[in-house]
Amino acid sequence: MxxxxxxxxxxxxxxxxxxxxxxxxxxxxxxxxxxxxxxxxxxxxxxxxxxxxxxxxxxxxxxxxxxxxxxxxxxxxxxxxxxxxxxxxxxxxxxxxxxxxxxxxxxxxxxxxxxxxxxxPQWRQDPAEHDRLVIDLDPGPGVTAVECCAVALLARELLVADGLTAWPKTSGAKGLHLLVPLRPTPARQVNDYARELAARLRRSHPQLVVDRMEKRLRAGRVFVDWSQNNSAKTTAAPYSLRAGDAPGVSTPLEWTELAACRRPEELVFTPEEVAQRSEDPWHGVLEEANWGEL
CATH class of the missing domain: 3.90.920.10 (DNA primase, PRIM domain)
Structure with a gap:
């Protein structure tokens, strides 16, 4: 060679x-x-x-x-x-x-x-004990990151009511991820909570949210993928590059950016833009004071 x-x-x-x-x-x-x-x-x-x-x-x-x-x-x-x-x-x-x-x-x-x-994954040393909850918001045909922002804000309200703090980021593709840091919690309990949260969103906003994976159900809706909390699954890390035609980044966001989003392009960031950000939107996410309990 x-x-x-x-x-x-x-x-x-x-x-x-x-x-x-x-x-x-x-x-x-x-x-x-x-x-x-x-x-x-x-x-x-x-x-x-x-x-x-x-x-x-x-x-x-x-x-x-x-x-x-x-x-x-x-x-x-x-x-x-x-x-x-x-x-x-x-x-x-x-x-x-x-x-x-x-x-x-x-x-x-x-x-x-x-x-x-x-x-x-959503755990560190032990797959049976998770230290974070992840909600993956995936836009179906006919919707974009704008609708994902709307669902994220609705999910935030439910999480806050349950005493949990969520931190948003782009997936680096078309959707959004919400991360909730937790005190070590049994994996089944985290998965069950995520599934019920998705069901609550679907019941209150059936024209906007779907919580089942079948593609026939997803047109015009945002799929709230609770299954990312399975111990065998993994999620793109914050700040990870993503593959696509152009280099994407799974970019941490402020909640104000989601509330203000009117076009999906507003939540697309180049690696250079992410690297040059003056402040980290996720500052404090790993501090123990922000860990939630289910």
């Missing part, structure tokens, strides 16, 4: 990394390169890493770019550095050793492998 003329060796917190194919175009429609992806993750690392800490990561990898082959990577790959933090996780398929993105060096190592999207 010919040598990569763009390869560079760098050291991050005492960890030596070889970064390769830096000029590779990962998003052909915009010309966005691997170097740009690495730069973005380096810039947002202080905001991103706390949301990855202690959680087994699932990487959606695009080694040759978003228009080429993609695949999920959960197991620690062959040749991975010995200094990676890992976690043994029991899946239906059996035991699996997964990477925990614990520091900047690990984040850049993963991005260098083409791991554009970073996904994590």
């Amino acid at each position: 010919p040598a990569d003329p763009t390869a560079t060796v760098t050291e991050i917190d005492g960890r030596r990394l070889k970064l390769t194919h830096l000029d590779r175009v990962l998003y052909p429609a915009t010309g966005w390169t691997k170097a740009a992806a690495l730069r973005y993750y380096a810039l947002v690392a202080p905001l991103l890493l706390p949301h990855l800490a202690g959680r087994p990561a699932s990487f959606l990898r695009f080694p040759a770019g978003v228009s080429e082959q993609r695949f999920w990577a959960k197991n620690v790959p062959q040749g991975a550095p010995e200094w990676l933090t890992t976690l043994q996780v029991t899946h239906r398929e059996g035991e699996m050793e997964q990477v925990v993105v614990a520091d900047l060096a690990t984040l850049i190592w993963a991005a260098n492998l083409g791991a554009l999207e970073l996904h994590v």
